[in-house]
Amino acid sequence: MTIRVMLVDDHAVVREGLRALLSKENDIEVAGEAGSAAELMEQVDKVRPEVVVMDLQLGNGPNGIEATKELLQRRPELKVVVLSMFDDRHLIFRALSAGAKGYVLKRAGIEELTQAIRLVAKGEAYLDPQIARQVVEGLQEGLPQGEENDGSEVELTEREMEVLRLVAEGLTNAEIARRLFISVKTVQAHRANLMQKLGLHDRVELVKYAIKKGILKL
Structure with missing residues (x-):
């Protein structure tokens, strides 16, 4: 199944480069482009993408975070992957809070972006490994005092605990x-079991839960 992607970046040369790289993937089709939030809103219904690759800086008008919020209000079924040069944790959390399901740094390889596109298209989330630690630290700092011991206890197997820790890392x-x-299929099965047991999405x-329960150590 081909994943229809829309590229949103105010630099035409960036869009052209991404289009050329993504066109080499058999399961990804660049169905459209936009250079601004306004252009995105104009074209999204015509393009009918499944995944939108969003830059945070869009020149004049709304930025990528604002565009993500507006887009998902209109089309909540869409998946947004942020592709940004910024690794500031506050921007990362703002993007995730706006509804983005993926965050990839522009200095990453095309393999990272294609992996993010494929995962979010399936309903999963993706964080660039280079920023995962910042997200973990930010979640840890944001936890209210004493929260790490509250909530109902869920019994996890030893292997599920291992998978949870590695996913969170x-x-x-x-x-x-x-x-x-x-096998990868076994990992996927453990992740699905974890999501179901813990009521997470x-x-x-998962990272937040691992920190709260002391499973993930920094």
């Missing part, structure tokens, strides 16, 4: 599989 399914000497929520 920012490892991909393939990396976890190699680390634990199990994405990696950011």
Whole structure:
């Protein structure tokens, strides 16, 4: 199945470069482009993307965070991956709070972006490994005193605990599989079980849970 992607960046040369790189992927189609939030809103219904790759700086008009909020109010089924040069934790959290399901740094390789696109298209979340630690630290600092011990206890198996810790550390399914000497499908099954048991929906929520319960140590 081909994933329809829309690129939003105010630099045409960046969009052209991304289009050229993504066109090499058999399962990804760049269905449209926009250079501003206004252009995005104009074209999104015509383009019908599944995933929007969003820059945070869009020149004049709303920025990428504001554009993400407006876009998801109109089309809540869409998935947004932020592609940004900024690794500031406050911007990262603002983007995630706006509804973005992925955050990739522009200095990352195309493999990171394609992985993020594929994961969010399936309903998962993706954080660039280079910023995962900042997200963890930000969540830790933002926890109210004493919150780490509240809530109902959920019984996890030893293997589920291992998978939870590695997911929270920012490892991909393939990396976890190699680390634990199990298959990627087994990792995916453990993640699905974790989500169901804990009532969580994405990696950011798993990270927060791991910190609250002391599973993830910085």
